[in-house]
Amino acid sequence: MADSDGRQIDSINHAADGDGKGHGIVRAKTEGKELTKEEKQRLRKEKKQHKKNKKDDKVPTEKEKEKEKPSVQAPSKPVTQSPTHKAAAPVPVSASASESLAAAEKPVKTKAELRAERRARQDSERTSKQGKKEGGQQSTTSKPKASPSELQPVVKRLPEHVQVDDPAALKKLAKKLERQQVPLRSDYGYKVSLFSHLHQYSRKNPPTQQISIPATVIHPSVVRLGLQYSQGIIAGSNARSVALLHAFKQVIQDYSTPPNEELSRDLVNKLSPYISFLSQCRPLSASMGNAIKYIKKEISNIPSQCKEEEAKGKLQECIDSYVNEKIILASEAISKYAIEKISNGDVILVYGCSSLVNHILCDAFEKQRKFRVIVVDSRPRLEGREALRRLVKKGIRCTYVLISALSYILPEVSKVFLGAHALLANGYVMSRVGTSQIALVAKAYNVPVLVCCETYKFCERVQTDSFVSNELDDPDDLIVTRNGKTHLENWQTVKSLGLLNLVYDVTPPDFVDLVITDLGMIPCTSVPVVLRVKNVDQ
Amino acid sequence: MELQAVLMAAGGGSRMMDLTYNTPKPLLPVGNRPLIWYPLNLLERVGFEEVIVITTKEVQKALSTDLRLKTDVKMKLDVVCIQEETDMGTADALRHIQQKIKTDILVVSCDLITDVALHEVVDLFRAHNATLSMLMSKVHEFTETVPGQKGKKKGGEQRDFVGVDVTGKRLLFMANEADLEEGLVLRKSIMRKHPRMLIKTGLLDAHLYCLKRSVVDFLVHNKSVTSIRGELVPYLVRKQFSKSLNSPNATEDSEKNQKQQDAHNNLELLSTGKDEPLLQLARERSCWNDHRGDMSEAYHGGKLRCYVHIMEEGMCYRVNTLAAYIEANRVAPKLFDDPSIHPTAVVTERSLVGSDSIIGPYCQILEKTSIKRSNVGTSTTIKEKVKIINSIIMNGVTIEEGCNIQGSVICNNAVIGRGADIKYCLVGSGQRVEPEAERTNEVIVGSDQLMEI
Numbered sequence: 001m002a003d004s005d006g007r008q009i010d011s012i013n014h015a016a017d018g019d020g021k022g023h024g025i026v027r028a029k030t031e032g033k034e035l036t037k038e039e040k041q042r043l044r045k046e047k048k049q050h051k052k053n054k055k056d057d058k059v060p061t062e063k064e065k066e067k068e069k070p071s072v073q074a075p076s077k078p079v080t081q082s083p084t085h086k087a088a089a090p091v092p093v094s095a096s097a098s099e100s101l102a103a104a105e106k107p108v109k110t111k112a113e114l115r116a117e118r119r120a121r122q123d124s125e126r127t128s129k130q131g132k133k134e135g136g137q138q139s140t141t142s143k144p145k146a147s148p149s150e151l152q153p154v155v156k157r158l159p160e161h162v163q164v165d166d167p168a169a170l171k172k173l174a175k176k177l178e179r180q181q182v183p184l185r186s187d188y189g190y191k192v193s194l195f196s197h198l199h200q201y202s203r204k205n206p207p208t209q210q211i212s213i214p215a216t217v218i219h220p221s222v223v224r225l226g227l228q229y230s231q232g233i234i235a236g237s238n239a240r241s242v243a244l245l246h247a248f249k250q251v252i253q254d255y256s257t258p259p260n261e262e263l264s265r266d267l268v269n270k271l272s273p274y275i276s277f278l279s280q281c282r283p284l285s286a287s288m289g290n291a292i293k294y295i296k297k298e299i300s301n302i303p304s305q306c307k308e309e310e311a312k313g314k315l316q317e318c319i320d321s322y323v324n325e326k327i328i329l330a331s332e333a334i335s336k337y338a339i340e341k342i343s344n345g346d347v348i349l350v351y352g353c354s355s356l357v358n359h360i361l362c363d364a365f366e367k368q369r370k371f372r373v374i375v376v377d378s379r380p381r382l383e384g385r386e387a388l389r390r391l392v393k394k395g396i397r398c399t400y401v402l403i404s405a406l407s408y409i410l411p412e413v414s415k416v417f418l419g420a421h422a423l424l425a426n427g428y429v430m431s432r433v434g435t436s437q438i439a440l441v442a443k444a445y446n447v448p449v450l451v452c453c454e455t456y457k458f459c460e461r462v463q464t465d466s467f468v469s470n471e472l473d474d475p476d477d478l479i480v481t482r483n484g485k486t487h488l489e490n491w492q493t494v495k496s497l498g499l500l501n502l503v504y505d506v507t508p509p510d511f512v513d514l515v516i517t518d519l520g521m522i523p524c525t526s527v528p529v530v531l532r533v534k535n536v537d538q
Numbered sequence: 539m540e541l542q543a544v545l546m547a548a549g550g551g552s553r554m555m556d557l558t559y560n561t562p563k564p565l566l567p568v569g570n571r572p573l574i575w576y577p578l579n580l581l582e583r584v585g586f587e588e589v590i591v592i593t594t595k596e597v598q599k600a601l602s603t604d605l606r607l608k609t610d611v612k613m614k615l616d617v618v619c620i621q622e623e624t625d626m627g628t629a630d631a632l633r634h635i636q637q638k639i640k641t642d643i644l645v646v647s648c649d650l651i652t653d654v655a656l657h658e659v660v661d662l663f664r665a666h667n668a669t670l671s672m673l674m675s676k677v678h679e680f681t682e683t684v685p686g687q688k689g690k691k692k693g694g695e696q697r698d699f700v701g702v703d704v705t706g707k708r709l710l711f712m713a714n715e716a717d718l719e720e721g722l723v724l725r726k727s728i729m730r731k732h733p734r735m736l737i738k739t740g741l742l743d744a745h746l747y748c749l750k751r752s753v754v755d756f757l758v759h760n761k762s763v764t765s766i767r768g769e770l771v772p773y774l775v776r777k778q779f780s781k782s783l784n785s786p787n788a789t790e791d792s793e794k795n796q797k798q799q800d801a802h803n804n805l806e807l808l809s810t811g812k813d814e815p816l817l818q819l820a821r822e823r824s825c826w827n828d829h830r831g832d833m834s835e836a837y838h839g840g841k842l843r844c845y846v847h848i849m850e851e852g853m854c855y856r857v858n859t860l861a862a863y864i865e866a867n868r869v870a871p872k873l874f875d876d877p878s879i880h881p882t883a884v885v886t887e888r889s890l891v892g893s894d895s896i897i898g899p900y901c902q903i904l905e906k907t908s909i910k911r912s913n914v915g916t917s918t919t920i921k922e923k924v925k926i927i928n929s930i931i932m933n934g935v936t937i938e939e940g941c942n943i944q945g946s947v948i949c950n951n952a953v954i955g956r957g958a959d960i961k962y963c964l965v966g967s968g969q970r971v972e973p974e975a976e977r978t979n980e981v982i983v984g985s986d987q988l989m990e991i
Contacts, residue, residue, distance in 0.1 A: 239824035
């Protein structure tokens with residue numbers, strides 16, 4: 001008990017420093033109801049002291065507090081089992097978080113008033129929360145992207161693309177798209193209830209149906225890009241980012257500042273409808289998101305006295321250097337590190353078609369390493385065939401199996417190389433669906449799993465399961481014709497049948513032995529460190 | 539700007555001279571609208587704001603005076619006149635307006651009536667960065683009897699052989715029956731790259747092409763190409779698999795073919811000049827391929843690609859023969875919902891106008907007249923006790939009382955005398971049919987027209 005008390009004191013002190021959320025989870029997980037009450041009292045005392053010291057506007061603090069509460073409550077939710085804890089546990093957490101994060105202060109109030117205020121707030125939040133979640137898993141459906149860096153009191157709202165079952169969010173999206181003159185793409189087919197919060201589009205309804213033919217609102221190269229995304233002509237995290245940057249280069253080329261506007265502000269506004277359009281064609285990937293953030297930052301950093309031509313040239317150079325550094329040189333660096341891990345006589349297993357892993361293997365082959373490759377593939381995309389083609393063209397000896405034969409083939413394998421779509425802040429690897437299976441089975445057979453990922457794909461999101469945020473591909477892709485018969489042709493007429501075509505899944509860090517990045521070879525749990533370093537750098 | 543629309547309206551209508559000797563083809567009324575209205579309407583519906591119209595002086599005048607064209611068409615029409623006598627081919631016309639062309643173009647023929655979703659054609663052009671994208675449609679059999687036709691014609695038109703790949707989108711082979719003397723010859727290089735090819739013959743070319751800007755520049759350099767459909771399209775389709783395009787070291791070729799090589803290389807240089815390194819990188823990193831089974835990359839590394847969109851359902855007519863004209867008149871009114879009887883037409887109560895007939899503005903239809911399944915044009919006067927079934931009456935026609943007209947086409951300003959009985963005839967422009975005449979299956983044109991042959 002003494003230990004736990006001590007821990008509690010420590011944790012409260014730490015809370016004061018700013019790790020409120022993380023320790024809140026620990027606290028709620030390990031200690032019971034009694035401690036939280038004690039905590040409550042202590043924190044209330046500390047808060048009052050805090051308020052006495054600082055004096056500021058009341059309103060922003062309240063707003064901040066209210067906003068923070070749902071965001072802070074959510075991470076602790078999957079941990080707390082009983083609903084009663086929800087009210088009790090989050091409050092001290094949020095209180096501690098808010099006291100540590102709050103920059104503004106409330107004017108001094110009486111104890112009773114404060115208590116009443118707090119209770120009212122809790123009630124309103126509880127009701128709003130319950131209204132939000134109808135029929136979805138409480139612990140999984142509303143998961144905000146909580147930032148691990150507590151230095152910013154920025155509240156992350158739920159992104160629109162995981163709130164498809166919320167009519168209010170849909171209406172907001174429709175209004176936003178209408179304002180930007182981007183056509184709204186409608187969902188298709190019956191969605192499996194677990195994933196009803198995600199979009200599901202059909203390839204037969206292209207996003208260009210409602211766009212005028214000489215595309216005027218949206219730049220033609222962006223329309224072309226959107227089409228290529230939705231038809232799968234450009235697929236793969238790296239390819240998508242590079243193509244996006246190429247399209248933006250052309251947009252910048254054709255851009256001319258309207259009178260009385262500044263390039264740094266107007267160009268960013270011009271890019272917003274394009275980004276909305278692209279996310280209608282296919283949800284943006286983490287790498288694309290990072291690229292967009294980079295470009296927006298570069299654009300807004302253009303000094304206002306810079307001439308247009310000069311500014312444009314500078315931006316083009318920025319984009320080129322980004323691609324060069326983060327993609328081309330990064331893949332060279334990764335391949336150098338990875339080759340150290342490939343020894344002669346190795347049997348390497350790869351999954352699907354990762355441009356980076358293919359590059360590594362081709363490089364290793366050129367450097368005269370002797371190894372053979374097993375390519376594992378899965379329906380409906382069957383991307384492994386493309387990987388197989390590239391490796392065999394190079395001259396590497398390959399075997400091709402489907403994922404169902406994985407446990408059969410694994411005893412032969414000495415290492416597994418996997419590519420990643422994104423690396424999440426809690427060390428989870430987001431990659432093509434099936435990757436977590438491969439990692440799991442490889443772990444069972446004690447085969448080392450190495451994930452190769454450039455640092456620009458590191459993402460500040462936190463996810464522990466594949467339901468919360470994913471992508472639903474066209475369900476008609478699953479329909480196959482064998483011997484002239486297409487059994488699933490009329491799947492829509494069968495009311496109890498739903499087709500699910502997931503694109504991504506997350507692999508826990510316990511199954512990944514090493515992550516090879518351009519910064520070096522790091523364990524999976526060091527991803528937040530890299531992210532923090534990147535943020536500080538920028 | 540993404541695409542510029544070019545409307546080719548200078549054609550003579552050589553296959554239906556009986557109709558077009560007096561009226562230029564773009565102004566022929568179909569469903570009481572001039573033929574040129576249909577492609578213009580298609581372009582306008584899709585979102586074009588400007589069209590370059592290549593046409594003759596007469597049509598240009600009509601474009602500015604005709605009520606229907608002036609009020610309905612809201613786009614800006616940039617009319618380029620060419621002399622009728624010069625006999626310009628479509629490619630020549632493109633060369634003529636080369637200065638105006640700044641981006642990729644969409645070439646439409648003035649005789650196209652269709653309700654296609656144009657984005658299907660343009661999406662192929664955009665997504666695959668194609669050099670050519672065109673529209674084709676399944677040929678519909680014409681069921682109406684054509685006036686002046688002696689017996690059933692057995693597919694007099696030369697067939698087109700169109701070869702597409704497994705997906706049905708990539709155009710691999712295109713040739714007209716007239717060009718194939720001994721038989722259909724397929725190059726081995728094509729078969730190696732696309733072992734499965736579907737060859738279709740029952741397709742109608744809609745003459746709607748999306749072309750890259752570099753093709754126009756190529757036309758400027760190669761003055762020998764005169765027609766888009768006849769020469770340019772088969773050339774581009776063949777060039778997809780030509781060796782000189784795929785291997786970058788084509789310059790090593792012998793000098794005797796230098797000039798030819800230059801011309802061909804021009805196309806290659808013009809189309810590949812823009813392939814930026816980033817685009818190249820994106821394509822390398824993308825895990826997509828348009829074919830499987832061999833070791834080559836997407837598109838077999840070819841820079842020139844031709845695509846076709848084949849319409850399975852929907853309306854697509856090219857009004858270039860009499861049969862097509864009649865069929866189009868039957869079908870076109872369904873494309874828009876105008877009232878079948880124009881408000882300014884005067885129709886007396888005792889006359890019977892069927893629901894599938896349309897009456898144009900300023901018509902006068904007197905009593906006891908029955909009009910079924912027919913189109914009656916502007917300012918036509920139809921006197922009493924006339925029976926019109928299954929016919930097309932153009933503008934300014936006068937039909938005296940007691941006539942019986944069945945399955946015929948009466949052109950502008952014709953006069954049908956009283957009591958005439960006309961079955962399956964074509965009465966030319968301004969002709970008079972004497973009263974009490976009985977004509978069946980004839981083409982009645984003026985004597986000066988007979989010299990046209």
